[in-house]
Amino acid sequence: MLMGNTTCRRMGGAGFAAAFLLSSALAASAQEEVTFTRDVAPILQQRCQTCHRTGQMAPMSLVTYDEVRPWARAIRSNVAERSMPPWHIDKTIGIQEFDNDISLSEAEIDTVLRWVDAGAPRGNPADMPPPIDWPSDEIWRLEERYGRPPDLVVSSPPWTQAAEGQDQWWQPMVETGLTEDRWATGIEIRPTVEARRVTHHSNVYLQQEEEPGDHVSVVDVTPRGSYFSEFAIGKIGDVFRENTGKLVKAGSRFTFDNHYHSVGEEVTAQTDVGVWFYPRGVVPKYRVYGQAMGARQSQRDMDLPPGVETVHHAYIPLPAPARLENYQPHMHIRGKAMTMEAIYPDGRVEMLNHVAEFDFNWHVNYVYTDDSAPVLPRGTVIKLTAWHDNTESNRNNPDPRQWVGWGQRSYDDMYHAHVNVTYLTEEDYEQIVAERRARQSDNQQ
Numbered sequence: 001m002l003m004g005n006t007t008c009r010r011m012g013g014a015g016f017a018a019a020f021l022l023s024s025a026l027a028a029s030a031q032e033e034v035t036f037t038r039d040v041a042p043i044l045q046q047r048c049q050t051c052h053r054t055g056q057m058a059p060m061s062l063v064t065y066d067e068v069r070p071w072a073r074a075i076r077s078n079v080a081e082r083s084m085p086p087w088h089i090d091k092t093i094g095i096q097e098f099d100n101d102i103s104l105s106e107a108e109i110d111t112v113l114r115w116v117d118a119g120a121p122r123g124n125p126a127d128m129p130p131p132i133d134w135p136s137d138e139i140w141r142l143e144e145r146y147g148r149p150p151d152l153v154v155s156s157p158p159w160t161q162a163a164e165g166q167d168q169w170w171q172p173m174v175e176t177g178l179t180e181d182r183w184a185t186g187i188e189i190r191p192t193v194e195a196r197r198v199t200h201h202s203n204v205y206l207q208q209e210e211e212p213g214d215h216v217s218v219v220d221v222t223p224r225g226s227y228f229s230e231f232a233i234g235k236i237g238d239v240f241r242e243n244t245g246k247l248v249k250a251g252s253r254f255t256f257d258n259h260y261h262s263v264g265e266e267v268t269a270q271t272d273v274g275v276w277f278y279p280r281g282v283v284p285k286y287r288v289y290g291q292a293m294g295a296r297q298s299q300r301d302m303d304l305p306p307g308v309e310t311v312h313h314a315y316i317p318l319p320a321p322a323r324l325e326n327y328q329p330h331m332h333i334r335g336k337a338m339t340m341e342a343i344y345p346d347g348r349v350e351m352l353n354h355v356a357e358f359d360f361n362w363h364v365n366y367v368y369t370d371d372s373a374p375v376l377p378r379g380t381v382i383k384l385t386a387w388h389d390n391t392e393s394n395r396n397n398p399d400p401r402q403w404v405g406w407g408q409r410s411y412d413d414m415y416h417a418h419v420n421v422t423y424l425t426e427e428d429y430e431q432i433v434a435e436r437r438a439r440q441s442d443n444q445q
């Protein structure tokens with residue numbers, strides 16, 4: 001080895017440590033060289049190219065070695081900080097199984113970091129996996145599942161996004177044209193092919209009159225209606241679980257919230273909403289409510305004095321047993337973090353999820369799996385905790401001297417969580433809980 005005994009003796013303890021580090025580093029590099037073609041390209045294909053390829057929303061394509069190589073340093077820091085792919089849930093606490101999880105595993109992160117640290121070698125061209133055959137952007141992706149195109153298509157009026165300039169939020173309202181009540185079983189939100197380059201996300205809200213007998217408060221984010229579905233990171237819409245659906249009433253309207261950013265040339269964008277209905281006359285057992293949890297409290301009490309960080313709480317009691325289908329925190333540019341907890345009727349508190357690095361640019365929706373979706377008894381109180389940073393250390397803060405209140409503009413602020421809630425009967429609640437217990441004890445044996 002490079003370091004002889006005499007050198008070590010002269011350097012004392014530090015020398016021994018250095019020699020040890022050096023030899024273990026050599027051992028690691030001898031182990032296996034990480035290469036682009038064999039190790040890194042498959043990760044980029046699976047985890048990055050939905051956005052990072054020509055014609056999609058990300059600023060650069062990460063497909064070929066020549067495209068990726070100049071970005072190696074930036075990839076390293078974004079991946080190490082878990083800011084790419086955008087997935088901001090705290091991994092150390094709360095529920096971790098999601099239907100649309102796009103985050104990297106520790107092993108994938110390790111591979112990417114080792115590759116960059118080794119000088120980002122190309123490797124053997126023969127190891128390169130064949131390119132992904134991406135589905136055409138022109139199809140409805142749920143068409144195959146339902147065996148027909150959507151039963152209803154509603155489009156937002158076109159919006160022209162300038163070549164340069166600030167992000168824009170386009171919020172038009174469009175009639176659904178329905179003359180009878182129908183039950184949605186699936187929804188897909190699809191920006192047109194052109195639009196995909198500039199669409200960060202596209203939220204769709206449903207506006208309709210709710211009757212007092214409609215079970216519970218469908219909280220209206222006045223005047224935009226309840227949350228319907230969206231196109232966002234890792235999400236193209238909703239497929240409702242068996243026997244559940246969303247009620248779309250005669251005379252209802254959709255309001256869009258399309259977030260556009262500029263890409264260096266003018267682009268005209270539009271978003272289509274496709275809805276698949278249950279057959280006429282079929283009423284699913286359960287209605288899914290798109291609730292904006294905390295919206296009312298936030299309108300009433302949110303107050304962000306200049307130059308400080310604030311904490312607000314909202315408590316939302318569940319009037320019936322319920323399954324929460326997803327968690328999507330919503331705040332504006334001063335938003336910093338948001339927690340959703342369940343306070344059970346017996347006083348026990350459970351952390352459901354925590355988003356520690358909220359980023360207004362990314363409306364990430366965390367969609368629970370069949371098994372991970374929290375199923376809660378009647379009388380449970382959902383507790384939301386929202387942190388805002390109105391100081392100058394918040395890089396997104398346009399002006400820390402402003403006193404900020406609730407409002408729709410991005411420079412106003414708000415906090416709530418978009419949650420699809422399915423209220424259950426007591427019997428079904430008991431049954432789901434019993435099934436889960438049985439599975440748990442199976443797993444433990």
Ligand code: HEC
Nearest residue numbers: 047048050051057058059074075078084085086233234361
């Ligand atoms: C959901 C879409 C999406 C996915 C998935 C995604 N990115 Fe990105 N990425 C973007 C967008 C959009 C930007 C532009 C800046 C922003 O909004 O952060 C970006 C920015 C970046 C940047 C910074 C570019 C700069 O100008 O500094 C890097 C590096 C990056 N992404 C790497 C990756 C890697 C590596 C992956 C996969 C492991 C990945 N991204 C996955 C959409 C995505």
